[in-house]
Structures are given as C-alpha cells and as structure tokens.
Amino acid sequence: MSTNRRRHANVVPVAxxxxxxxxxxxxxxxxxxxxxxxxxLHANGRKIQEQERELKALITETSVVRSKIAxxxxxxxxxxxxxxxxxxxxxxxxxxxxxxxxxxPGEGASELRAVSNERTRE
Amino acid sequence: xxxxxxxxxxxxCILAGCFTIFSFRLVHLQxxxxxxxxxxxxxxxxxxxxxxxxxxxxxxxxxxxxxQNEPMRTIIADGSLIERFEETAALLAGPLEMKTGVVLEKxxxxxxxxxxxxSLPSKYIVLKRKVSERVATALQKExxxxxxxxxxxxxxxxxxxxxxxxxxxxxxxxxxxxxxxEGIEKTFDHHLRGHDGFRYxxxxxxxxxxxxxxxxxxxxxxxxxxxxxxxMRLQSIVEDxxxxxxxxxxxxxxxxxxxxPQTGEILAMASRPxxxxxxxxxxxxxxxxxRAITDMVEPGxxxxxxxxxxxxxxxxxxxxxxxxxxxxxxxxxxxxxTKATRN
Numbered sequence: 001m002s003t004n005r006r007r008h009a010n011v012v013p014v015a016x017x018x019x020x021x022x023x024x025x026x027x028x029x030x031x032x033x034x035x036x037x038x039x040x041l042h043a044n045g046r047k048i049q050e051q052e053r054e055l056k057a058l059i060t061e062t063s064v065v066r067s068k069i070a071x072x073x074x075x076x077x078x079x080x081x082x083x084x085x086x087x088x089x090x091x092x093x094x095x096x097x098x099x100x101x102x103x104x105p106g107e108g109a110s111e112l113r114a115v116s117n118e119r120t121r122e
Numbered sequence: 123x124x125x126x127x128x129x130x131x132x133x134x135c136i137l138a139g140c141f142t143i144f145s146f147r148l149v150h151l152q153x154x155x156x157x158x159x160x161x162x163x164x165x166x167x168x169x170x171x172x173x174x175x176x177x178x179x180x181x182x183x184x185x186x187x188x189x190q191n192e193p194m195r196t197i198i199a200d201g202s203l204i205e206r207f208e209e210t211a212a213l214l215a216g217p218l219e220m221k222t223g224v225v226l227e228k229x230x231x232x233x234x235x236x237x238x239x240x241s242l243p244s245k246y247i248v249l250k251r252k253v254s255e256r257v258a259t260a261l262q263k264e265x266x267x268x269x270x271x272x273x274x275x276x277x278x279x280x281x282x283x284x285x286x287x288x289x290x291x292x293x294x295x296x297x298x299x300x301x302x303x304e305g306i307e308k309t310f311d312h313h314l315r316g317h318d319g320f321r322y323x324x325x326x327x328x329x330x331x332x333x334x335x336x337x338x339x340x341x342x343x344x345x346x347x348x349x350x351x352x353x354m355r356l357q358s359i360v361e362d363x364x365x366x367x368x369x370x371x372x373x374x375x376x377x378x379x380x381x382x383p384q385t386g387e388i389l390a391m392a393s394r395p396x397x398x399x400x401x402x403x404x405x406x407x408x409x410x411x412x413r414a415i416t417d418m419v420e421p422g423x424x425x426x427x428x429x430x431x432x433x434x435x436x437x438x439x440x441x442x443x444x445x446x447x448x449x450x451x452x453x454x455x456x457x458x459x460t461k462a463t464r465n
Contacts, residue, residue, distance in 0.1 A: 041334045042332075042333075042334060044333075044334075045332065045333025045334045046333065048333050049331060049333050060193045060255055060277075061255075063191070063192065063193045064192065064193060064255050064256075066190070067190055067191070067192040067282055070187040070190055070282075070284045071282070071284040073186075073284075074186065074187070074284035074285050075186065075285055075288060075354040075355070075357070075358050076284065076285040076286050076287070076288050077284070079358060
C-alpha cells in the first residue's frame with residue numbers, strides 16, 4: 001500500500017466524532033438536567049413540608065393562646081376574680097350620679113288610646 | 123467464515139428470543155396485569171389524609187366567646203415500629219397520667235393477621251385522647267431526643283366553654299365526636315359543623331410523604347360562627363339573682379328570662395339547677411333541662427296584664443272602673459273556680 005493510500009485509509013472522521021460527541025454531551029446534559037430538576041423538586045417538597053409543619057405549629061399555638069385569653073377574659077372569670085377580691089369594684093356614690101328626668105308628656109299623652117281594632121271600628 | 127456466520131446468527135436468534143420473552147413479560151405486566159398492580163401500589167403507598175374542619179364559635183351579642191375549640195392531640199402507638207417497649211412505656215406513663223404497666227400492656231397489644239397467619243403487633247393503638255398541646259409537644263421532643271419510634275400525635279380538638287356554668291342550658295353541649303347534643307350546639311349544629319377536607323398523599327417505603335406526588339386536594343371549610351342576642355353582662359346579673367333566690371328560698375327549680383319587649387330578643391336566660399359545661403362526667407338529666415323553654419308553666423298573674431290592656435284598649439273599662447270579683451269564686455259548667463290562695 002502506498003503512503004498516500006494508507007494516509008487516506010487511516011484518516012480520523014473528526015466531523016462525525018464531533019457530531020457524536022455533541023449528541024452525547026446533549027444527552028448527558030439533558031439527563032443531568034432532568035436529575036437536577038427532580039432533585040430540586042424533592043428538595044422543594046421537603047421545604048414545603050417543613051414550612052407547612054411550622055405553620056401548623058404556629059396556628060395551633062395561636063389557638064391555644066386564644067383559648068386561654070378567652071378563658072381569662074370571660075365573664076365567669078371576672079366574677080370569680082371579683083369574688084376573690086383580686087379586682088375591687090367601688091360602688092358609684094349617689095352624689096356622683098346625674099339623673100336626667102324624662103321629658104314632660106305632650107298633649108293627649110294621658111288619654112287612653114286604642115291600639116287595636118281602630119280601623120275595623122271605622 | 124461460515125461457522126462464524128452461523129454463530130452470529132445463533133447469537134442473534136437467542137438475543138431476539140430473549141427480548142421477545144422480555145417484551146411479552148412487559149406487555150403482560152403493563153397491559154394485562156397493569157390495573158391490578160397499579161391498585162396494589164396505590165393501596166400500599168397512597169393514603170387519603172383527612173384535613174379536619176374546625177367547629178364554629180359561639181359568641182354573645184358583644185362578641186364575648188361562649189364556646190370555642192382548643193387544639194388537643196390523640197396519642198397513637200404503632201406496635202410494629204416500637205423497638206424498646208419498656209423505655210417507651212416509662213416515658214409515656216408520667217405525662218399521660220397512666221400507670222407504666224397499663225401503657226406497656228397497651229403497647230404490646232397484638233392482633234391476628236390472616237395473611238401472615240399469626241399474631242402481629244397492632245399498628246393502631248389509641249393510648250389516650252384529648253391530651254393537651256403542651257404535654258404532647260413536650261412528649262414529642264423527649265421521644266425524639268431518646269430516639270424512640272412508633273408514637274404518633276394525631277390532631278384533635280376539644281370544645282371549651284370559658285364561662286363554665288353560666289348560660290349552660292342555652293349553649294348546650296357536644297359529644298365526644300363533636301356533634302351537638304343540646305341547646306344552641308344542637309340547633310345550629312349544621313351551621314357550626316364544618317366540612318372536612320382531604321388530600322391524597324404518596325409515601326416512600328420508610329413512610330415519609332413524597333410532596334411532589336401529592337394528588338387531589340380539597341381544603342376544609344370551617345364551621346360558621348353563631349352570635350346570640352344574649353348579653354353576658356345582663357346574664358351575669360340574672361345568674362347572681364337566681365343564686366340569691368336559690369339560697370333564700372331553696373326551690374326545686376327556678377328559671378328567668380330577660381327579653382327586650384320591642385323586638386322579642388332574649389337578653390338573658392338562666393335556670394336552676396344547672397351544671398358545668400366543661401365537666402366531662404355524667405350530669406343528671408334534671409340539671410341539663412332548659413326549663414325556660416321546655417317546662418309548661420301556666421302564666422298565672424303575669425297574664426292579667428293582657429286582658430286588662432285589651433279591656434282598656436277596647437274602652438270596655440276605665441282605670442277607675444270597679445270590677446266585682448264574684449266573692450272569690452266563679453261557677454262555670456258546674457265547676458267552681460276559686461281564687462288562688464297562698465298557704
């Protein structure tokens with residue numbers, strides 16, 4: 001075999017290899033991207049779950065505190081505290097009360113007025 | 123060369139045969155048995171998680187809370203996951219106010235499995251219901267610190283009545299399932315009760331939820347609130363007066379209604395004997411009765427105002443008209459109706 005023919009026969013198909021390499025890189029990138037996305041999805045899922053748990057704990061805590069506030073500010077509790085002497089109510093002296101008298105009745109107010117059967121009678 | 127070709131052909135045939143067998147198996151698994159296996163997988167990994175709705179609150183006319191919910195927990199054990207029974211029982215007994223022996227006995231509960239044909243540790247053991255959130259949180263931390271597995275804390279709630287005995291007959295009560303039994307709790311049960319939601323979740327083999335694979339979800343709708351015309355400040359006065367009357371006259375029963383005459387709104391309503399709404403033990407039926415609306419009591423002298431008002435309105439009498447009272451009795455249909463006499 002002549003040198004020229006051998007050179008021709010052993011030629012490296014760079015273009016073909018390059019295209020396959022590009023295809024392989026794309027495939028690898030797509031695969032890695034898919035795995036990355038999936039991992040991210042699961043990581044976000046865990047984060048969501050953690051935040052949901054925290055939110056639930058806070059809601060529960062708020063409900064417990066709210067219920068405690070309702071119990072402590074109830075009328076029954078107020079009465080209990082009043083009876084135990086914790087809260088002291090001072091009766092308002094008569095001299096501190098201003099009494100507004102009802103206005104004088106108008107004309108005909110003292111008359112008896114029928115409240116029913118007025119129309120039927122007419 | 124020929125033998126090499128033959129070998130290649132035989133290899134190809136074997137490979138083709140193998141792939142054909144695999145293909146048939148795949149088709150069998152995916153198409154023929156696909157539905158069945160999908161259902162089995164769903165049964166094992168997919169769970170319908172109930173999201174409980176909150177029962178509505180009850181308020182008085184000024185917005186004071188008369189009935190509300192307090193978050194509680196139900197302690198559940200999974201016997202198949204517990205490794206150190208004695209330690210777990212000892213840890214749980216104190217905070218749950220139970221004897222260690224009782225807890226241990228509960229944890230070791232077994233049930234017969236038909237598939238395994240032998241007794242296996244029970245996977246759902248209710249240790250205690252209505253455990254306060256504070257106790258449950260402390261227990262959860264302690265279990266985690268000691269690496270003890272198999273104890274779950276299911277959310278629950280309890281109906282709380284901040285005023286205890288006050289207005290007990292009007293508010294009524296709920297049973298352990300949160301259904302109204304009496305009073306407002308029963309009358310407005312369909313409004314107060316919400317609609318539970320649900321969520322389909324998928325779990326990995328270790329039981330952890332796979333959040334991205336969450337399925338259909340419906341949010342719960344909490345119950346509506348009810349606001350009464352009752353004014354707790356007036357109710358308090360009425361309760362005090364009833365207590366004073368009970369102390370003075372020792373009656374078998376006593377009832378009082380405070381009403382706004384213009385609108386008919388009930389401002390206060392109380393009866394004796396009464397009971398504490400937060401008391402979980404049995405209360406006698408006589409104490410639970412709202413006598414203000416259930417007992418038939420003749421109006422007596424309170425009704426005199428009605429015929430007198432009618433007679434005045436019809437101009438049949440005047441305020442200064444004298445009425446002859448038949449000397450204390452009245453004959454009607456051979457009956458002799460006498461005036462009431464006080465003993």
